[in-house]
Amino acid sequence: MDIVENTIIGAGVVGTAVAHELSKAGREVFVIEKNPGVTQGENQSSRNAGVIHSGLFYDQATRPLKAELCPLGVRMLYDFCQIHDVPHLNCGKLVVATAEKDRPNLEHYMAQARANGVEFRMLNRDEVAAREPNVQAVGALDLPSAGVVEPTRLVHKLYALSSNHGAHFLTHTELRLIRARTEGFELI
Numbered sequence: 001m002d003i004v005e006n007t008i009i010g011a012g013v014v015g016t017a018v019a020h021e022l023s024k025a026g027r028e029v030f031v032i033e034k035n036p037g038v039t040q041g042e043n044q045s046s047r048n049a050g051v052i053h054s055g056l057f058y059d060q061a062t063r064p065l066k067a068e069l070c071p072l073g074v075r076m077l078y079d080f081c082q083i084h085d086v087p088h089l090n091c092g093k094l095v096v097a098t099a100e101k102d103r104p105n106l107e108h109y110m111a112q113a114r115a116n117g118v119e120f121r122m123l124n125r126d127e128v129a130a131r132e133p134n135v136q137a138v139g140a141l142d143l144p145s146a147g148v149v150e151p152t153r154l155v156h157k158l159y160a161l162s163s164n165h166g167a168h169f170l171t172h173t174e175l176r177l178i179r180a181r182t183e184g185f186e187l188i
Contacts (some may be wrong), residue, residue: 004030007187009175011038013151016158020028022163026168031167032187034174038159048153052077052147054093055118065067065114068140081149084157093146095127096137109141119145 006180007023008015011033022029035042054071081088097106106122113120121142128137178186 012043019162019167021156023162023167029167031169033171036172039156046152050149050151054143054146071117087150090142090147094140096140
């Protein structure tokens, strides 16, 4: 039986990002991917909207790590995309209250943004209309750190960097069973 230091299951954006960090640090990495490839949008990550979330919707009580790490990760992702020429757009996002009865929700999210360290600005009706004339709202939270990234290109870049650092990608390989062993796990 061969022993591998790090095995990652799935070569989507999370799997390739972890492979990139581990391989960059000189660690042995094998990535198991059931799809036939990684570079042409074969995985689930390539089918998402590519939204770069600001970290607003993660509650400190129920998801404290996401609440803490998402705002930092957003900045790191924009830096990565800039350095590696991955298409992205820091377009921001509006979270709107379409009626006065929605204002408490905005206030809740404003408090959550503040707690999470998410940059925001509260907009009134006129400011919302000036920013986006097609939206009718009584107010909104402007989240300038939100944006979009081209997910297939992001996964491809992470794959290429990981491979260049020695990560091994085993495509068209489906993991069927994991057994706990005294010294790690057995993958079947």
